[in-house]
Amino acid sequence: MYFVEEDKEKDEEPGWCRTREEMLKEVKSKPLFDIVVIGGGIHGACFARLAAYNGFKVLLVEKKDYAFGTSSRTSKMAHGGLRYLEIFDLKQVKEGLKARDELLKTAPHLVKIHNFLVPIDKSKFFDRVRIKFGLSLYDLLGGKRIGKHSWYPAESRPLVITLNKTSEWSGAYEYLDGLMNDTRLVIENIISAIQEGAFCINYCEWKYFKRTSDGELICTLYDNINKEEFEVKAGAVVNCAGPWVKEMPGFQGLKKKILFSQGIHLLFDVSWNGPAFLMPKREKPGYYFVWPFLGKVLVGTTERVVSEIPEPPTPTEEEIKELFSYIKRDFNTDFLPLSKAYYAYAGVRTLYNSTNRPSIFISRRPRWVVHGSVLTLIGGKFTTANLTALEGLKLLFKAADIRDRSLIYPEGRLLPGAGLLRRSVDEFLLAGRERGIPDKLLYSAINRFGSRVRYITQNSSWFEPIGNSCLVGEVMLSIKQEQALTINDVLKRRLLVQYLPDKGIGAIGKIKEILKNILKKQEAELDKEEEQYKKRLKEVDGVLERARGGGGSFDCD
Incomplete structure (x- = not known):
């Protein structure tokens, strides 16, 4: 890596942010970088921000627009991952809760505490015991930092006005977690990365790279706006392209262990700022959710393994009907009529499946693949993107044998809209x-x-x-x-x-x-x-x- 010395003199105004054309002009005139990051989703944005904060000269390129892919197609939840306790991934849950708490502090305008209800089927006593145990463990791992779980009896107003056939439910457990504006979090991390000194350019496509005899990486890029191809030199390349990572070195050997899981979401024209619901699917493992988003109701998600990545990801009739069937069975039609559904979207997540288990039982823990000075990220959870970036940068330090500087994590550093x-x-x-x-x-x-x-x-x-x-x-x-x-x-x-x-x-x-x-x-x-x-x-x-x-x-x- 080069440790390129750059003059980072900035405008005193805290909202300072270079324009795309200004950055592109400088990239072409000074095409030497410590790190080139591929992908303008949450993981690419967080990595660029962290690397720039640590003094590296960073270029981030995104083929389309920032958050174009999976990062704008999430379930809009900043959480520890209550359901990950079912696969005993305690470390992932603990990290998720820590990351959620940090987001609540660093982006309070985009991440907010909300109450969640988990209804319990009256005929399934074991479910009540299991959920009670899970929530107690969730509290112990860090969930209680924003409030402990409690019990709602079936006659509670939020259940009476929403659930269908209230007599089938014994009540619901309540706990607190976070809801987020995923797309805006990506954008603010991009702005923050630029303010830290990174160069971030959307609609700039990664084409390929070649390695010189002395280990230097020559990266060929294409500006989709000005229709120009150009080259930059990099000490390292970090691939955070989400489901589109498979063209990079190091991926082919893992190909049989990678799964792509598609989930869809529906929006309903129903005004609701009440509690969120985490609903058991009942006839098969897993949950779906119903919670407020932009003052309306968001419902999701399905879980379907796909062999190829549609571009963009595409909901199917069967997936929509699956969600419709859950809603019709569980919710009062006065609260959530199917006729009020007005929008749908799909997202594809990448999973590392080393055990050949069904996707619902696979950990969402990310995996970094190191191939010389090229790092490729497989999977990842939105909430813990900053911690994933930290892990990746540590690996880059190790790969480059960097010993003359310490890696600094900007814990508590506010995003631009929080100051x-x-x-x-x-x-x-x-x-x-x-x-x-x-x-x-x-x-x-x-x-x-x-x-x-x-x-x-x-x-x-x-x-x-x-x-x-x-x-x-x-x-x-x-x-x-x-x-x-x-x-x-x-x-x-x-x-x-x-x-x-x-x-x-x-x-x-x-x-x-x-x-x-x-x-x-x-x-x-x-x-x-x-x-x-x-x-x-x-x-x-x-x-x-x-x-x-x-x-x-x-x-x-």
Whole structure:
């Protein structure tokens, strides 16, 4: 590794963030890096941030947009992994609880404590004993740091108004865990990595590399925006491409031990900020969940092994019908009618299966594969991504025989939207209310950007509402500081309004105007993006209708 000395002089403004073009220009003019990271999901973002914090010159490249793959298709839960106790993975649970607690402190605008209920079937006494034991162990391993578990009798209001056939349930255990905004966590880790000195470039594709006789890695990259190929030199390459890792050295020998597991999720147009439910599937091992997300209801997940990775991952009619059957059996139709399902998405996780067990019984523990100066990550859990990055960087230190510096973990270091949170939020709310902006829009912006809403406060024109979806300033921040380059980038992976019932359709016109003005995009290109965006949403609507009474599958990205 080179230990490239760089001038990291930054703007004094804490929101400082270089633009994509600024970074790309410098990468091409000074193409020498200690580490090149492949993949702009949560693990790539956390690794780049940690490596840059430790003084390495880092380049992260992402073929598409940040969080395009699995990292934006999770169950939106920051947790220790209660169900991992069933496979006796105590270490994973303990690490998960520690990581969850850290996220609650470093990203309080994106990760929040929520109460979860685990209903107990009256006919299965052993389940009550088993769940009681599991939750006691969960408390012991660290869950009690935010509250101990308790018992809800069957006549409790949250159970009466939600569950179908309440008489079949003896009650429910309650415990506390975290819910998160997964996509925004990726974006903030990318911003933080850039602020630490890393170069992060989306829509930049990894092509291949060659190793010189002296061990130097020559990496060939392709800029998908400017349609240019270029090379950089690296001391090490770290592959965090998620399910798309198989082209890298070191993978082929593990191929028979890798499983790809697909899970799908459904969104319902039901306003709910009550307790979350972790529901036993009853007729087979495993659980599914029902919990609030963006003020609506999110239901998931299925578990299906796939041999090939669809791009993007695609829910099937059978998977949707499986979730529909659970909901119809367990929940009151007044609370969760199937007709209210309005969106679906799928995600694929990578599992290291050394025992040939069914996917539900396989540990989510990640595995780093070291191949010289190339590291490849197999699997990984979103909540513990920082700890996984730490483990990987330790392996890189060992592989490079680095002895003249110590690895530092930035425990407690706030993500960009968490600094000065209370003061920034108070000033933003005051300024917004003086302009007559509805609280719903103001709090939506706070939940996305945290204290970074202060930049909207500094520019009165940025308070302009775009329908009921967002503020102009949120779109400006997405483009100027977060490298959003398309309509889909803005609506799905920056503002998440694609997950709301109106899908952000009313905001498209204004977003096109802003993209045209800032990025100088052509009208025809923007029209094509709009057409593709609406086409995908139409396909989502179609497959949900077919799942209620027909057949088919769809592309949901």
